[in-house]
Amino acid sequence: xxxxxAIRLMRLVVTVIVVSFVTFVGTNxxxxxxxxxxxxxxxQQDRExxxxxxxxxxxxxxxxxxxxxxxxxxxxxxxxxxxxxxQPVTDEITHRxxxxxxxxxxxxxxxxxxxxxxxxxxxxxxxxxxDRLISGLAQAGLSLPVFVxxxxxxxxxxxxxxxxxxxxxxxxxxxxxxxxxxxxxPALSLAxxxxxxYTRVLRSDMIATLKENYILSARAKGLTDRFIxxxxxxxxxxxxxxxxxxxxxxxxxxxxxxxxxxxxIPGLGKRLFSAIQQRDxxxxxxITVLITVxxxxxxxxxxxxxxxxxxxxxxxx
Amino acid sequence: xAVSEEPTxxxxxxxxxxGSEILRVEDLHTSFFLPIGELQAVRGVxxxxxxxxxxxxxxxxxxxxxxxxxxxMCLNLGSNVKTSGSAFFxxxxxxxxxxxxMRRLWGTEIAMIxxxxxxxxxxxxxxxxxxxxxxxxxKNVNRREAKQTALDxxxxxxxxxxxxxxxxxxxxLSGGMRQRVSIASAxxxxxxxxxxxxxxxxxxxTVQHQILNLLSREQRQRNMTMVMVTHDLGVIAGRTxxxxxxxxxxxxxxxxxxxxxxxxxxPYTEALMRSIPRTTHASHTPLxxxxxxxxxxxxxxxxxxxxxxxxxxxxxxxxxxxxLVSIGTSGHKSACWYPVxxxxxxxAFERNLSDRLPQTLAVAESLDADQxxxxxxxxxxxxxx
Numbered sequence: 001x002x003x004x005x006a007i008r009l010m011r012l013v014v015t016v017i018v019v020s021f022v023t024f025v026g027t028n029x030x031x032x033x034x035x036x037x038x039x040x041x042x043x044q045q046d047r048e049x050x051x052x053x054x055x056x057x058x059x060x061x062x063x064x065x066x067x068x069x070x071x072x073x074x075x076x077x078x079x080x081x082x083x084x085x086x087q088p089v090t091d092e093i094t095h096r097x098x099x100x101x102x103x104x105x106x107x108x109x110x111x112x113x114x115x116x117x118x119x120x121x122x123x124x125x126x127x128x129x130x131d132r133l134i135s136g137l138a139q140a141g142l143s144l145p146v147f148v149x150x151x152x153x154x155x156x157x158x159x160x161x162x163x164x165x166x167x168x169x170x171x172x173x174x175x176x177x178x179x180x181x182x183x184x185x186p187a188l189s190l191a192x193x194x195x196x197x198y199t200r201v202l203r204s205d206m207i208a209t210l211k212e213n214y215i216l217s218a219r220a221k222g223l224t225d226r227f228i229x230x231x232x233x234x235x236x237x238x239x240x241x242x243x244x245x246x247x248x249x250x251x252x253x254x255x256x257x258x259x260x261x262x263x264x265i266p267g268l269g270k271r272l273f274s275a276i277q278q279r280d281x282x283x284x285x286x287i288t289v290l291i292t293v294x295x296x297x298x299x300x301x302x303x304x305x306x307x308x309x310x311x312x313x314x315x316x317x
Numbered sequence: 318x319a320v321s322e323e324p325t326x327x328x329x330x331x332x333x334x335x336g337s338e339i340l341r342v343e344d345l346h347t348s349f350f351l352p353i354g355e356l357q358a359v360r361g362v363x364x365x366x367x368x369x370x371x372x373x374x375x376x377x378x379x380x381x382x383x384x385x386x387x388x389x390m391c392l393n394l395g396s397n398v399k400t401s402g403s404a405f406f407x408x409x410x411x412x413x414x415x416x417x418x419m420r421r422l423w424g425t426e427i428a429m430i431x432x433x434x435x436x437x438x439x440x441x442x443x444x445x446x447x448x449x450x451x452x453x454x455x456k457n458v459n460r461r462e463a464k465q466t467a468l469d470x471x472x473x474x475x476x477x478x479x480x481x482x483x484x485x486x487x488x489x490l491s492g493g494m495r496q497r498v499s500i501a502s503a504x505x506x507x508x509x510x511x512x513x514x515x516x517x518x519x520x521x522x523t524v525q526h527q528i529l530n531l532l533s534r535e536q537r538q539r540n541m542t543m544v545m546v547t548h549d550l551g552v553i554a555g556r557t558x559x560x561x562x563x564x565x566x567x568x569x570x571x572x573x574x575x576x577x578x579x580x581x582x583x584p585y586t587e588a589l590m591r592s593i594p595r596t597t598h599a600s601h602t603p604l605x606x607x608x609x610x611x612x613x614x615x616x617x618x619x620x621x622x623x624x625x626x627x628x629x630x631x632x633x634x635x636x637x638x639x640x641l642v643s644i645g646t647s648g649h650k651s652a653c654w655y656p657v658x659x660x661x662x663x664x665a666f667e668r669n670l671s672d673r674l675p676q677t678l679a680v681a682e683s684l685d686a687d688q689x690x691x692x693x694x695x696x697x698x699x700x701x702x
Contacts, residue, residue: 127396212436213431213433213436213437214436214437214438214439214440216392216431216437217429217431217437217438217499218439219392219423220390220392220423220424220428220429220431221423221424221428221450221451221454221502222420222421222422222423222424222425222451222454222455223424223450223451223454224420224454227450227454231442231450232439232442235441235442236439236440236441310441311441311443311486312440312441312486312488315486315489
């Protein structure tokens with residue numbers, strides 16, 4: 001167990017170095033001079049001034065040297081300064097990260113809360129009317145793009161019913177109520193697709209599990225259907241779901257970018273988008289690395305969840 | 318059901334005679350409705366079983382023996398399965414009970430042991446819990462009491478060091494141990510009727526022997542009624558009181574197990590016995606396999622279902638399905654126009670031999686092999702586990 005975590009940690013370090021280096025090279029070979037982000041257009045004609053700025057920001061050093069300097073600072077928690085605002089990148093990220101994180105956690109938590117019972121139930125009722133209805137709805141939810149569901153939710157729950165704010169964000173420090181109100185609609189928009197995916201995945205595994213002999217032998221013991229479904233059927237059907245959830249949390253970062261724009265939420269996704277537009281390389285670099293770290297952590301967490309779900313994996317480790 | 322049709326077995330074994338009837342199956346039919354057509358898995362089976370006795374149901378794969386057992390237990394779940402007829406257990410027709418009523422009988426009055434203990438135990442649940450959950454479902458016991466009872470049961474089925482094994486997962490035990498766990502679980506609520514569906518088929522030969530002994534012992538000690546479903550006549554030889562031989566969803570022969578072996582009536586039963594390997598045969602003697610394959614249950618042949626493979630087949634067999642009729646007074650029944658040992662049977666054999674019918678030639682060949690080793694045909698020599 002601890003050995004596995006140590007290996008994972010080493011893999012995390014290697015992955016972060018590789019990804020950050022590739023991003024660094026990528027942003028540097030892209031056309032467009034970062035200096036252009038630093039100074040106004042009329043000043044860009046002044047060769048001497050440009051040269052001075054380049055010297056000041058260390059842009060004239062070889063790429064490897066610059067990367068090494070960035071990495072050295074990054075290890076100490078300093079991700080550099082934004083080329084656009086001049087503010088420390090670390091500050092901005094620590095400000096925005098909790099917002100994106102909360103959005104994703106609520107979206108994933110909510111979708112699992114709905115999808116697990118729904119998937120188990122539809123698998124159990126395979127082919128019946130209730131299954132066909134729910135599976136049909138799931139199919140519809142799956143085919144709706146996230147910004148469409150977002151717009152529909154804004155229209156219905158914000159503009160018509162006035163239950164939730166249409167846009168904007170209230171921090172947790174503004175109180176739990178307002179915070180939850182502002183997270184509800186964006187998280188729900190993200191969750192609808194997730195619910196559809198998770199329900200379908202669990203349903204098909206559930207159908208396969210319920211055909212197993214041990215389900216028949218559990219029936220022959222006279223156990224109730226609900227007990228059989230949740231005690232004998234659910235656990236063996238969860239492995240694909242865990243895999244898909246792990247992968248989807250990665251994709252959600254992309255999904256949350258759209259949602260953050262739509263709902264005007266000051267999260268990381270929104271910042272990454274503007275940073276790319278403005279060629280704010282330091283910011284792009286930092287957020288990319290952060291997403292990478294997040295991805296690897298989610299992957300490791302997925303493997304740990306496998307162990308929780310399947311005792312056979314726990315025993316062999 | 319007419320009284321005269323009631324099977325009244327006289328067995329050479331004296332024990333558990335004269336008990337009351339615990340199970341009576343009447344004209345049971347089970348069909349699966351598949352895209353390719355109706356699959357008649359069980360086609361009109363009737364038998365009765367007295368309390369404390371054991372019955373072996375024998376037949377090849379696809380003969381309908383497992384489906385029969387599951388039909389009686391109402392365990393053929395699915396919207397495409399249809400069962401008709403009746404199965405009276407203690408006077409109540411199981412086939413007319415609701416799911417809820419049936420669930421109260423499952424595991425308490427009627428229990429079942431399945432073929433493969435790897436797949437019939439949940440691979441993700443500790444073996445102890447699989448016994449405990451059964452106890453807690455039906456008995457008003459707390460966790461600690463249930464665990465103690467489970468331990469007693471595991472000890473009873475001879476699982477060594479049960480205390481340390483109770484928290485193991487199924488894959489951490491051997492096949493034989495797993496089947497012992499299944500047996501412990503099936504016995505947990507002291508059922509009066511136990512179905513064992515090929516309980517030893519997935520096990521090593523030496524382990525098979527131990528498991529069968531365990532089942533026989535438990536059956537005797539608990540005065541439990543047992544139905545043993547198997548494809549292996551060797552499994553029931555000398556173990557069950559009565560035997561029912563099934564072919565293509567029908568009973569082709571039924572009698573006390575001793576009678577089945579001593580006075581075989583049906584050519585299919587005879588063929589099954591011939592295919593048991595014998596220790597007295599010279600090594601490398603080919604097995605006397607039954608020529609051909611069992612019929613596909615969606616496309617059954619006209620007349621007797623065994624006719625395409627029968628070495629004694631006559632034109633009449635292709636036209637008319639022989640009924641199951643009593644032979645003598647001992648309750649021995651068989652469904653054949655030309656029963657083994659009769660003059661008509663010998664004449665049919667000679668006729669088919671001169672017509673060079675492939676399945677008849679194959680039998681003649683294996684008879685020659687038997688004669689050269691001095692074993693009379695059709696009788697097992699007891700060299701079976």
